[in-house]
Amino acid sequence: MAKAKSAFVCTECGAEYRKWQGQCSSCQEWNTLSEVRLESARPGGGAASGRSGYTGDLSREVIDLGNVDLSEVPRMSSTFAEFDRVLGGGLVPGSAVLLGGNPGAGKSTLLLQTACKLAQQRRILYVTGEESLSQVAMRAHRLQLPTNGLKMLAETSVETILAVSEREKPEILVIDSIQTMHLEDISSAPGGVAQVRESAAALTRFAKKTNTVLLLVGHVTKDGSLAGPKVLEHMIDASLLLEGGADSRFRTLRGQKNRFGAVNELGVFAMLEQGLKEVKNPSAIFLSRQEVQAPGSLVMVVWEGTRPILVEVQALVDESALGNPRRVAVGVDQNRLAMLLAVLNRHGGLFTGDQDVFLNVVGGVKVLETSADLAVLLAVVSSLQNRALPKELVVFGEVGLSGEIRPVPSGQERIAEAAKHGFLRAIVPRANAPKQAPKGMEVIAVDKLSDALEAL
Numbered sequence: 001m002a003k004a005k006s007a008f009v010c011t012e013c014g015a016e017y018r019k020w021q022g023q024c025s026s027c028q029e030w031n032t033l034s035e036v037r038l039e040s041a042r043p044g045g046g047a048a049s050g051r052s053g054y055t056g057d058l059s060r061e062v063i064d065l066g067n068v069d070l071s072e073v074p075r076m077s078s079t080f081a082e083f084d085r086v087l088g089g090g091l092v093p094g095s096a097v098l099l100g101g102n103p104g105a106g107k108s109t110l111l112l113q114t115a116c117k118l119a120q121q122r123r124i125l126y127v128t129g130e131e132s133l134s135q136v137a138m139r140a141h142r143l144q145l146p147t148n149g150l151k152m153l154a155e156t157s158v159e160t161i162l163a164v165s166e167r168e169k170p171e172i173l174v175i176d177s178i179q180t181m182h183l184e185d186i187s188s189a190p191g192g193v194a195q196v197r198e199s200a201a202a203l204t205r206f207a208k209k210t211n212t213v214l215l216l217v218g219h220v221t222k223d224g225s226l227a228g229p230k231v232l233e234h235m236i237d238a239s240l241l242l243e244g245g246a247d248s249r250f251r252t253l254r255g256q257k258n259r260f261g262a263v264n265e266l267g268v269f270a271m272l273e274q275g276l277k278e279v280k281n282p283s284a285i286f287l288s289r290q291e292v293q294a295p296g297s298l299v300m301v302v303w304e305g306t307r308p309i310l311v312e313v314q315a316l317v318d319e320s321a322l323g324n325p326r327r328v329a330v331g332v333d334q335n336r337l338a339m340l341l342a343v344l345n346r347h348g349g350l351f352t353g354d355q356d357v358f359l360n361v362v363g364g365v366k367v368l369e370t371s372a373d374l375a376v377l378l379a380v381v382s383s384l385q386n387r388a389l390p391k392e393l394v395v396f397g398e399v400g401l402s403g404e405i406r407p408v409p410s411g412q413e414r415i416a417e418a419a420k421h422g423f424l425r426a427i428v429p430r431a432n433a434p435k436q437a438p439k440g441m442e443v444i445a446v447d448k449l450s451d452a453l454e455a456l
Contacts, residue, residue, distance in 0.1 A: 006035050006036060007035070007036050008020050008021075008033040008034065008035055008036070009033065009034060009036045009193055009194075009197070010024040010026065010027060010029065010032045010033055011032045011033075011034055011193055012024065012027050012029045012032045013026050013027040013029075014234070015027070016036075017033060020033055020035070021033060034192065034193040034194070035188075035193075035194070036188075036193055036194040036197065073092055073093060073094075074093075075087075075089050075090030075091060075092055076090050076091040076092075076093070076118070076122070076171075076172075076213065077090050077091075078090065078091055078114045078118070079113075079114060079117040079118060080110075080113075080114065080267075080269075080276075080278050081278055081280075082253065082267030082268060082269060082278040082279070083110070083114065083253065083267060083278075085265055085267055085305070085306075086240060086253050086254070086255045086258075086261075086265045086266070086267040086305075087238060087240075087255075087258070087260065087261060088238075088255075088258055088260040088261015088262065088265070089260070089261060091172070091213045092213070092237070092260050093171070093211045093212070093213060094207060094208050094210075094211045094212065094213070095207070095213060095214070095237040095238065095259075095260065096200075096203070096204045096207050096208075096214040096216065096235065096236040096237050096238075097213070097214065097215050097216065097236065097237065097238045097239075097240065098178075098216045098218050098232070098233070098236045098238070098239045098240065099111065099215065099216065099217055099218065099240050099242060100217075100218040100219070100220050100239070100240070100241050100242070101220060101241060101242035101243065101244075102220055102243075102244075103219070105242045105243065105244050105251060106242060106244070106251055106269070106271055106275075106276050107176075107177075107217050107242055108131075108139075108176055108217065109139070109143070109271075109275050109276055110242065110253075110269070110275075110276050111126075111174050111176065111215055111217065112126070112136065112139060112140060112143070112145065112275075113143065113145060113275050113276060115150055115172070115174055116140060116145040116146050116147060116150055117145070117146070118172065119146070119148075119149040119150035119151075120146060120148075120149055122171045122172060123151070123168070123169065123170045123171045123172075124149075124150055124151060124170055124171065124172045124173075124174070125151045125152075125153060125164070125165060125168055125170035125172070125173050125174070126150060126151065126152050126153070126174045126176070127153045127154075127155055127161055127173070127174060127175050127176065128152070128153070128154050128176050129154075129155065129156040129175070129176060129177060129180030129181060130176060130177055130180055131154075131176075132154060133152050133154050136152065143274055143275040144274060145275075151168060151170065156180050156181055156182055156190065157181075157182065157183075157184065158181050158182065158183050158199045158202050158203065159183065159184060161175070161181075161203075162202065162203075162206055165206060165210075165212070169210070170212060171212060171213065172212065172213040172215065173203075173206075173207065173212050173213065173214050173215070174215045174217075175203060175214070175215065175216050175217065176217040177216070177217035177218060177219060178196055178199060178200055178203075178216045178217065178218050178232075179191040179196060179218065179219050181195065181196075181199040181203075182195050182199065183195065183198050183199055183202065186198055196232060197232060200216065200232050200235055200236070201235055203216070204235050204236065216236070218232075220241075233256075233257055236257070237257075237258070237259045237260065238255065238257060238258045238259065238260065238261075239255070239256045239257040239258075240253055240254070240255055240256065241253070241254050241255075241256055243364070244271070244364070248364060249270055249271045249272070250268060250269070250270055250271070250279070250285060250363070250364070251268070251269040251270070251271060251276065252266060252267070252268055252269075252364070252365070253266070253267035253268075253269065254266050254267075255305075262305045262306065264304060264305050264368065265304065265305030265306065266282070266304035266305060266309070268282040268285070270285075282309050283308075283309050283310040283311075283417070283421060284421075285363065286309065286310060286311045286312060286362060286363040286365060287299065287310055287311075287312060287421065293388040293389065293390070293391045294388060295382050295383050295385075295386050295387055295388045295389075296314055296315040296316055296317070296379050296380070296382050296383030297312060297313075297314050297379065297382070297388070297389070298312070298313055298315075298375050298378055298379040298382065298389050298393065298395060299311070299312050299313075299375075299393070299394045299395070299418075299423070300312075300313055300371070300372050300374075300375035300394065300395055300396050301371070301394060301396045301414040301415075301417060301418055302365070302367050302369060302371060302372060302396075303369060303371065303408070303409065303410050303413075303414065307417075308410065308413055308414045308417040309365075309417075310394070310417065310418060310421060311361055311362060311363060311365050311367070312361075312362040312363075313331075313332075313359065313360070313361050313362070313372065313375050313376060313379050314359070314360045314361075314362060314379065315357065315358070315359050315360075315376070315379035315380045315382070315383045316356075316357075316358040316359075316383055317352060317355045317356070317357050317358075317380055317383040317384040318355060318356050318358075319354065319355060319356070320354055320355055320356045322356075325352075325353065325354060325355055325356050325357070326356045326357070326358070327341070327356075327357050328356075328357070328358045328359065329358075329359040329360075330359065330360045330361065331359075331360060331361025331364070331365055331366055331367055332359060332361060332366075332367050332372060332376065336370075336373075337357065337359055337376065339401070340373055340376055340377055340380075340399060341357060341380070343377070343399055343400075343401060343403060343449065344377055344380065344381070344449070346403070347402070347403030347448070347449050347450065348377070348381070348403070348449050348450065348453055350381060350384060352380070352384065355384065357380060359376060359379075359380075369408070370398040370406075370408070371396045371397065371398060371408040371414075372396070373397065373398050373399035374395050374396060374397035374398070374399055374405060374427065374449075374452060375395040375396060375397075377399060377449065377452075378395055378427075378452065378453075378456065381453065381456070382456075389456065390425060392422070392423050392424040392425055393423070393424075393425045393426070393427070394418040394423040394425070394426045394427075395426070395427045395428075395452075396408060396411075396414055396428060396432075397427070397428055397429040397432070397446070397452075398429070399449060403448050403449040403450065404447065404448055404449075405429045405430070405446050405447060405448060405449065405451070405452065406429060406431075407429040407430075407431035407432045408429065408432065411428060411429070411431070411432025411433075411434075412432070412434055414428075414432075415428065415432075415434060415437075415438065415441070415443060416438060418441075419438035419439075419440070419441045423441065424440065424441055424442060425441070425442045425443075425444065426441065426442070426443050426444065427444045427446060427452055427455055428443060428444070428445060428446070429445070429446065429447075430445040430446060430447050432445075433445035
């Protein structure tokens, strides 16, 4: 009898090894290798049998790249404009989309709302592996959703799900969640590396073969990464993360990988009694400022995907009682904050080496671009000197190590967005300054950090 083969896969980076070892040589993480059962070796087949052992299809033709059909695949709307924005315009037939998030973020709620609304016009199969059918029905009734037409299945066996899907032929297949699915041929428990990897691969193959939209729900670990092997992100077409804590009613949907759109798109939802409701103007919720302006508070314009968003950054600079002052940043990179403080000392003449510096981006937004550099420094200066900045001031720009203010993409659109929300002054890089400022708005163009400090 042929011996079953196995490999050891790193749950962090997906690297494979023949034998178990304590540390992964690729990502340098410890105790992350898990055994994965491979397909059993068949006598007389494989590479040992030579060319005569190949039984594949030789009828497929090689096509020249210039002859490939470029007709655009029609997309299906998810009934949520914010969801479609993050997806790149809608659901693509034959695509596999992974929706991850913390427990209670609203993953199942979002997909149930989408499935119930789309079921009125399309064939949808909703597979639940964590909840019973009665629990899903109670949630749909509580959210006042239309339940007629939505096909439901409570199952965790991938073989059974594929058999039912072959019979029902759905246009959209929802799996909630991939951590509960299992294949009979794999001996490990559901949620393990082998089960999650092979179950997702089998479902993705079915979606590609039948041109079905596959929506997978995935859990995240304590550090916020997707639970399961890293290679799961390579199998799918789009990986979305729904963020938001239990103490906030707002949820942000961000694309981490998308083969059909931008990866830095951001969708904003509000969790209400009727479920998730999309927020048309995210800048309004991130700018709920107080009437009296406090030192260290400043508004900046960040670019998320295809639109500008106004967010508030707050800085607190206080004398440190420790020998090693603290640098705490929430919403921005902490290493970049340390670098900017060094630039402020060298080219701005303001020393913060004996001060604790705390930085926070209001609303739980994570700023990934460098356009927040100038706003961060000016907020730190405002808190250091205990002087409030004008409430109608907006700032953006990248700060270089030599103290120069570098331009950022889409500067004209950022200024127009700030003017639309009633801001009267803007400090921007000189290369981003428009030839004609918006009506009623003063645009101050700066080349160096010292120029920006003088403009205050």
